[in-house]
Amino acid sequence: MPNVIVNRVKEFLHRFPPFSFLSDQLLESVSREVELMYFSKGEYIFKKGNPASPHFFVLKEGSVYLTDEDSGKMVVKDYCDEGEVFGALALLGQRPYVLNSYVAEDTLLYAVPVAVFDKVLKENSEVSLYFAAGFAAGQVVVRTDLSQSQKARKLLRDASSDHGLSLFMEEGKLNFPTEVLSCQLGVTVGDAAKLMYEKGVGSIAILNQRGYPVGIITDKDLRNRLVAAGLPYTTKVEEIMTSPVITLHHQSDFPSIYLMMIKHRLHHLILTEDGTTDSKITGIVSDHDVFLSHGNSPAVLIHALMNTWNVQEMRGIRDRAESLLGYFLENEVAIDFVASIMSEINDVIIKRAILLAKKKLDKDFEEESKVPFCFLSLGSEGRQEQLLRTDLDNAIVFQDVPIDQLPRTKLYFETLAQEVIETLIACGYHPCPSEVMANNPDWCQPLSVWKSYFHDWVNLPQEEALMKATIFFDFRPVHGHKQLSEEMTAAIYRMVDQKPSFLSFLAKNALLNPPPMGFFKNFIVEKSGEHQDQFDIKLRAMMPLADAARILALSHSVSRVNNTFERFEKLAELEPQNASLYQEARSAYEIFLRLRALEGIASGTSGRYITPRSLGKLQRQLLKNAFSPIHKIQELLTVRFQTDYIRS
Amino acid sequence: MVKRYEEKFEQKISKKLPISELNFVVLDTETTGLDIKKDHILAFGAIKIIGNRIKVDTAREHFLKSSKKSASSIKIHEIIQPANALPLREFVRSLLPYLGNDILVAHHAGFDLAMLEKATLPFGLRKILNPVVDTGDLAIRLEHGIRYDPSRINLKDYSLDALCDRYKIPIHDRHNAAGDAFLTAQLLLKLLKEAEKKGINTFGDLMRW
Numbered sequence: 001m002p003n004v005i006v007n008r009v010k011e012f013l014h015r016f017p018p019f020s021f022l023s024d025q026l027l028e029s030v031s032r033e034v035e036l037m038y039f040s041k042g043e044y045i046f047k048k049g050n051p052a053s054p055h056f057f058v059l060k061e062g063s064v065y066l067t068d069e070d071s072g073k074m075v076v077k078d079y080c081d082e083g084e085v086f087g088a089l090a091l092l093g094q095r096p097y098v099l100n101s102y103v104a105e106d107t108l109l110y111a112v113p114v115a116v117f118d119k120v121l122k123e124n125s126e127v128s129l130y131f132a133a134g135f136a137a138g139q140v141v142v143r144t145d146l147s148q149s150q151k152a153r154k155l156l157r158d159a160s161s162d163h164g165l166s167l168f169m170e171e172g173k174l175n176f177p178t179e180v181l182s183c184q185l186g187v188t189v190g191d192a193a194k195l196m197y198e199k200g201v202g203s204i205a206i207l208n209q210r211g212y213p214v215g216i217i218t219d220k221d222l223r224n225r226l227v228a229a230g231l232p233y234t235t236k237v238e239e240i241m242t243s244p245v246i247t248l249h250h251q252s253d254f255p256s257i258y259l260m261m262i263k264h265r266l267h268h269l270i271l272t273e274d275g276t277t278d279s280k281i282t283g284i285v286s287d288h289d290v291f292l293s294h295g296n297s298p299a300v301l302i303h304a305l306m307n308t309w310n311v312q313e314m315r316g317i318r319d320r321a322e323s324l325l326g327y328f329l330e331n332e333v334a335i336d337f338v339a340s341i342m343s344e345i346n347d348v349i350i351k352r353a354i355l356l357a358k359k360k361l362d363k364d365f366e367e368e369s370k371v372p373f374c375f376l377s378l379g380s381e382g383r384q385e386q387l388l389r390t391d392l393d394n395a396i397v398f399q400d401v402p403i404d405q406l407p408r409t410k411l412y413f414e415t416l417a418q419e420v421i422e423t424l425i426a427c428g429y430h431p432c433p434s435e436v437m438a439n440n441p442d443w444c445q446p447l448s449v450w451k452s453y454f455h456d457w458v459n460l461p462q463e464e465a466l467m468k469a470t471i472f473f474d475f476r477p478v479h480g481h482k483q484l485s486e487e488m489t490a491a492i493y494r495m496v497d498q499k500p501s502f503l504s505f506l507a508k509n510a511l512l513n514p515p516p517m518g519f520f521k522n523f524i525v526e527k528s529g530e531h532q533d534q535f536d537i538k539l540r541a542m543m544p545l546a547d548a549a550r551i552l553a554l555s556h557s558v559s560r561v562n563n564t565f566e567r568f569e570k571l572a573e574l575e576p577q578n579a580s581l582y583q584e585a586r587s588a589y590e591i592f593l594r595l596r597a598l599e600g601i602a603s604g605t606s607g608r609y610i611t612p613r614s615l616g617k618l619q620r621q622l623l624k625n626a627f628s629p630i631h632k633i634q635e636l637l638t639v640r641f642q643t644d645y646i647r648s
Numbered sequence: 649m650v651k652r653y654e655e656k657f658e659q660k661i662s663k664k665l666p667i668s669e670l671n672f673v674v675l676d677t678e679t680t681g682l683d684i685k686k687d688h689i690l691a692f693g694a695i696k697i698i699g700n701r702i703k704v705d706t707a708r709e710h711f712l713k714s715s716k717k718s719a720s721s722i723k724i725h726e727i728i729q730p731a732n733a734l735p736l737r738e739f740v741r742s743l744l745p746y747l748g749n750d751i752l753v754a755h756h757a758g759f760d761l762a763m764l765e766k767a768t769l770p771f772g773l774r775k776i777l778n779p780v781v782d783t784g785d786l787a788i789r790l791e792h793g794i795r796y797d798p799s800r801i802n803l804k805d806y807s808l809d810a811l812c813d814r815y816k817i818p819i820h821d822r823h824n825a826a827g828d829a830f831l832t833a834q835l836l837l838k839l840l841k842e843a844e845k846k847g848i849n850t851f852g853d854l855m856r857w
Binding site: 002003004005006008009031032033034035036037038039040061106108111 | 693695700701702703707816824825827830845
């Protein structure tokens, strides 16, 4: 067979998934069997209900709409342009076609025989996942299973140069000793040190009579608590050990280990059989192990932040955190893990900024500085979803004080907030354009004023009030008295409970931004059929999901969970009948968040506006699939909160 | 060999057969030159269209052993005698069953047909019996009507390159027999669709000039 012809076919197919995953040899065997077909505008390639043809199709040139009839009208369900694979449902299920394929422009197709592809499906897991995950056109209408998409992303990762494939998660490789040096309570520190010397390790676990961990001693403890303190070597280990120890289950994945160490600023984390201190030790992870596994670890950055008062240095560290973020994203670390790391880093910076401000101001406000307060992060930062340094959204709540003390107390906190905001801006954060920040007198208020705000918003749910509710209801205490923020939360739930119709208004508001259908020839295809050049991923994809999660969480009075991933997880638990939809919504949100951060890093912007042209085919298909749960969630909101009966 | 080939034409293709049920074999030859008397075939490429589909698995490419080496044509086509070149007899032996009674299609078909007849003559076949469609002529007929005035046609507009350009077929692998056959097949697919729009639906419609 002539190579020129087969090569020509191969060359085209190779540019598009799933063919891009095939080995040269396999691609050649597929290319040899291809048939070319030509259709002119207005024809149908197949019609709904037709038996499956023994081929599926790859669009070479032209365009095809996959359509369905809805009460006598033709509705476009999906668009196919160059490189799109369609008609593949038949390939997988041997079912009749579920959609019509209408030729919108003269179209040249490659028809790939199912017979030759069966072999490929069996031999190539990436290809079978591509189809199982619903990447082919028209598939998404029938079934979406984003958990399959997730798997697909992971597997398809190395298989193509397509940019879309940098969307995968992977757990870090962590090596740590599983044989842990230990000694019993009652042993002298001198003997323990000898054991450490013999084994050449920097730490020793202390066990009780049952052999369970009760403490740990490190090189540093020997120096600080024994030698420097002038204690004799005959001191018992229990007198200088760090106790109790923090433990995790021995099968914990890397992100949980990592997160636990960062949260508790641990140098050593002990792994036990059942995760509690009431079981045997199975391993010990040191921050050094983590460091080695990651090179530039967040723990190191946080440590550096904790050790400087210099704003320039803080900014430098935050910049490094951004490269770390890029590294995480490229390495497909789980996005919720990445988000919590970045939030942790942001939180440390805020805390340092507050301490810096207090150092400067407290001497002039001796009484006022004793008033309990809480610094709150709002919006995406409140939800722990801010990966890049986008706009600051924050507020201060302080305890009510007698009326005569209020002006000066308010002055103190406003001045404090001003200092904090200035430090944060110097660290590279951007001020909120609508001034939702703690230095705005409106958003630096005693608890009673916050409660009255919430009362007004809930009872007079006009556009402005609803917009504020979406920002302010996602508050999270970052520094200070958590009890104040808990009282705020309790107040909100009480008010919403008393006025359930508020949720309907909130839901109506959340439905204002329907997601688009997908992409077609570098255009965003709206449900209405309009096009636009750039896609606002925040407004059109992320907000609808974040809003829905908030409303649903509020309706269930789920408190203390304000992260969108966690909200959906919680909802899946509370409503088992909708669990799969919520899981899909969670996955979709993860896809959007990651994509936005990648776009932001690549373009040096907030990543909010995405140019479809810059996306690879697979990435577009992935995005398109991720739009699907938004539609379904919005339908659920419409029905549950009866938004059709509300006039706005 | 020749007898078996000729037998296939005892029954003629029905004029009423729709085009979608016809078998076409689209071919191209590369030759030592343009003189039918002196020159001969160096390479043959072909691909079939069955049921309006170009079937990649039907594609053929043969290189012929050449006794005469013409420097000029080698220059044009950059054909270097490949190792798997066939002797003429073997080429003809595989060619005739492949052609069967399919409709032959080529661009400027007269020349390719004459070259093939010259190749098959030594083995007792005096005439290629297959119906023939010339993509150049078909394009002119579709664009200017069946009773066009030849003096008004600029033949340059109907070269394979010009037509590929007009019918939006990306040009690759030109001056390679199989490459040209593939381009011609894509052109035919598009021309047949045009023909259908003009009411040319059957074998009879297609062959009536």
